Amino acid sequence: MRNRNLTIISLATIVIVALGGFYLIQSMGPNEPHNLVVSTTTSLYDTGVLDQIEEAFEAKNQIDLYFISVGTGLAITHAQRGDADMILVHAPSRELAFMEDGYGVNRKIIAFNYFAIVGPGDDPAGIREKSPLEALEILVGKARGGDAIWVSRGDDSGTHTKEKGLWAQAGFEVSALREEDWYREAGSGMGKTLQIAEEYEAYTLTDMGTYLKYSEEGLVTLEVLVGAGEELINIYSAIAVNPDSNPDADFDAAITFIEYLVSDEGQTILREYGVDIYGRSLFNPVVELLKTGSDPTTAEWIEAAGFFDGTECPQEYRKGEYGLYN
Amino acid sequence: MVSAILEGLVKALELIASGDPTLVDITLRSLAISGLATILASCWSIPLGVFIGLGKFRGRSLFKGLFNVLLGLPTVTLGLVLYLVFSRSGPLGFLQLLYTPSVIVIGQAILITPVIVSFVANTLEAVDPEIRSLALTLGASEVRASLTVLNESLNGVLLAVTASFNRAIAELGVALMLGGNIRGATRVLTTTIALETNRGQIALGIAMAVVLLSIVGLVNILVSQARRWI
CATH class of the missing domain: 3.40.190.10 (Periplasmic binding protein-like II)
Incomplete structure (x- = not known):
């Protein structure tokens, strides 16, 4: 009697395992090869703005965004170890070091507050x-x-x-x-x-x-x-992982996402996020401001705190022809 | 504080009653990952526990002590070590398992191995040694005799497995470090609780905790029912 019950339990267990395993494979998603792993600072992710950006971006692109929300320090470590395709961070001095060490290229400032x-x-x-x-x-x-x-x-x-x-x-x-x-x-x-x-x-x-x-x-x-x-002033930037340092990094997808973040649509989401709840923007878009000179004082501040040698990304840390800096 | 908890309870009921798809997704993922981890770990831990519990070899108590010590391993430490192993520049990086549900299964299975081994070993030690000698006298093989003892202590073994499942589904460090808490891919109940708490969504965090506790409770009820049935 005991043995028969044991057999039934074993069988039931196996069925549950099979179903569970199936669910796991399913939940990994159909776009597995197109995952873009983005290690991001918590102050961006925890506000929820990236969830909204993710939805809008994924609706237009065959890229599945994987955000890993960690501090800027760990985000940089992730990228150095080859565990992220790009980073979203807010510590310019460390960003420069990250690029100088050969790990990052194509930095773009995406927002400030x-x-x-x-x-x-x-x-x-x-x-x-x-x-x-x-x-x-x-x-x-x-x-x-x-x-x-x-x-x-x-x-x-x-x-x-x-x-x-x-x-x-x-x-x-x-x-x-x-x-x-x-x-x-x-x-x-x-x-x-x-x-x-x-x-x-x-x-x-x-x-x-x-x-x-x-x-x-x-x-x-x-x-x-x-x-x-x-x-x-608090300046948020996106940096792609240098494909020379990690050939497995999905460089093209990273550039696509950076381009999106500085596009009109990406900048609008950043500006409008949270206005309905807090009555004010959490993040200020930066692209227009730097381009048009509408607010020279703020632009000067951003340049003083977030530029290196007068540019958001010095020539030697730019890779490929993507029109990111026109 | 009390009002936040009450709000959390109400929110939990709302979410459960409405069958919120995100909640269902996260809950099923948690169940699948921790369930698989428990079964995987049982495959090697129960035999190991039997070996330690019934075996007579030098250094047995040292071996047993080692597993008892490992019971206290902080999950964040294990998560960190395994992150370094599975990171793309780590020794197993070529497998490209980091940030997948599978690697959380592996991590949790390792985490709960000492739980099962220690529990099983201790249970078997408590079984009357006469049973084993009797089986051997009656002509049973070593393996057969061990199985007889295992059968006698089935309750203890079930408890070991349930406890290890509880530990797996309630742990945070491994799931966070190895899985990365990626929405729709590796987000489980505990990482959601941590995230929502960081986001200041206390009620949602508590709601998730209520779901987690309900699952643990339900599983324990089912197991105790099954035990009676056996």
Whole structure:
């Protein structure tokens, strides 16, 4: 009796396995060879804008976009190890290094917005509406007197890179600040870091997209205290993996997607995303602005922070004739 | 906080009741991946557990201790190590398995191997040794005698397999590092929970957790029913 039951169970198991295996193969999708793996910074992906871009792009192209949402640091590592066909990141200094090392080509700036310094509404350090660098200086003074706490991402992401740059610009050494007890490192993503800052009633540097989302959902009550200024500009770029460094990378598909991101349609999606929910854009399109000179001040800021040798992609890091830089 | 959880529960019921296609897709994928991983792992772990539980060889307790230690392996660590192995510049990169459901199956199978091995070994040790000697006296072969003991401890073995399934379907590190949480390809319940939480969609995250717990609960009920039936 026992053996017969065992046989039935075994058979049932095999049927379930077969069905499960079948489902797995099915769910891998019919366009398997045309997958384009895009390692992207979380601040782009987690807002949801890429879901919308994916839908619009896939409707027109026989390319299946595979977004891997990680920090800028890990996105670059992925690409270096051959695990991504292109990256979407926001840390210009590291992007240059990435191209110099021979891993990336054909960089295009796709959008920008501003980082913001957020903190408790009563602003114990009194930095509201100061210039970014001045605000940091005041903040350190107050924090050393025990009146303020700073929470750093501490995760080597693009935002963390920006934060370290800001401290340096303001004349502080992060390696020294880390030793002080008001400077706390979250070692987490932006959302988690915001929540930690909320709990501590602390200050932190955030990208606008994540902050608006968390604020809208009522998860944080921190307020934007310093939200504009040249130093806070946040520039998002797309870079294709150099086929010379990884012959398996799908270079053509990567270029197709980059072209889409800077096309009128791609730029429109970026501009309009989130307006209905937040009453403002999360990302500002950049192509028109750089081309027409409609806003020379902002264009100058973008060029100062996001250009190398006066261009978004120096000649030696351009590959093929794609008309990306006309 | 309480209201967020309640909202999550309501949202979960809504999603389940409406048969939300994304939810169904993610749930079936989770089930398929973790189910396959459990079955795959059972294929080598149960014999290994029997070998350790019943075997008499030098270093047996060391061997057993090793598996007990591996029980505590953080899933992120395993995910990281396997990522380096399956990455295109890693030793198994040529297989091009990274970011596919199959590689999550492999990762989870490795993750739960120590669970099954330890549980099975411990269960078998607890079976009255007389049964085994009796079988051997009655002329059974070594393998046959082991099977007899295994049969006696079927409950424990089933528990081992169920527990390992629970561990597989509830783990995050391996699925995230190896699968990449790609929408429509490798997104499973736990990676969705992590993503929606990062996105500030707390209610949706909780809804997914409710689905996950329901599955685990359902599977456990089914298994305990099956056990009675045997």
